[in-house]
């Protein structure tokens with residue numbers, strides 16, 4: 001069975017990407033980001049499905065049902081990454097392989113960004129590689145889904 005359906009979940013403030021500091025987020029619009037991710041996914045023979053919300057409960061609910069339509073997850077929960085234990089628990093509920101991605105290098109910014117609630121649950125974390133980080137995240141996830149890692 002081909003396992004190539006990827007839910008790409010974006011959290012709080014990601015939809016306002018082009019209004020956030022360009023030195024961290026590259027200045028591109030969220031729509032441009034989704035186009036790039038779509039291209040990366042197609043190059044890797046993956047089928048992406050996108051979701052973004054600024055509401056934590058909606059993000060949690062999307063994780064609860066993700067198993068109905070996805071084989072794996074690419075997650076950028078934004079600031080929730082650093083404190084939302086509810087999202088960690090919901091990821092556990094999803095029972096899907098997941099890769100965490102951040103556009104900016106969260107390890108070289110403020111101290112509070114260095115911790116991720118997803119640690120230990122995700123197969124890999126990609127940080128500080130800009131848009132290209134999503135290609136790396138998708139490639140890692142494909143390896144996991146193919147059972148090669």
Ligand code: DQA
Pocket residue numbers: 012013014076077078079080081101102103104105106113
């Ligand atoms: C982010 C990093 C987070 O610390 C921040 O709160 C975001 C975006 C990133 O993609 O670099 O909203 O997840």
